[in-house]
Amino acid sequence: MKLILGVSGSIGAYKAVDIMRVFQKNNHEVSVVMTRAATRIIAPLTFETFSPGKVYHELFAAGQDPLLHITLSKENDLLLVAPATANIIGKMANGIADDLLSTLFCAFFKRVVVAPAMNTHMLENPAVTDNIARLRGRGIEVIEAAQGLLANRETGRGRLPDTETIYRHCLKISSV
16 A cells, blocks of 8 residues: 655654554555644654655645645555644645645545544644544544543543554555
């Protein structure tokens, strides 16, 4: 399977390297698309070390295919957004395409899986719960956020699910 790992600006972005590696170790080809906020948490170089030439973080970077969002949508079987922040979930739910990841989502016509990761209060905000419901209503698969210690040292629901849970979920449908 060929997949795109979309990484948005949650503190859980550091776990995305492990997600990428588990797919690679199981012979899946992974390209990475990062939001600008994600690059503030983890450097693109970290991903590039393990996936050279397949890490993108700008919609119109110099020397980059100007239709990269279309090319990636045609060449890949799955779009996995992990971690998915309230921001990227809101963009996806409302068709806002103002960066590479959100534009890619709007062009992607195959299977999409989203793994939310944010503070409990954000996750339970009615706007976020409505956006998640909207995504589900459109056939987007949402992996429930895990319970545990959060970045603000509170315990609650909002942690990025563990790598194995995400991997198993993505493999569970044989049509991929």
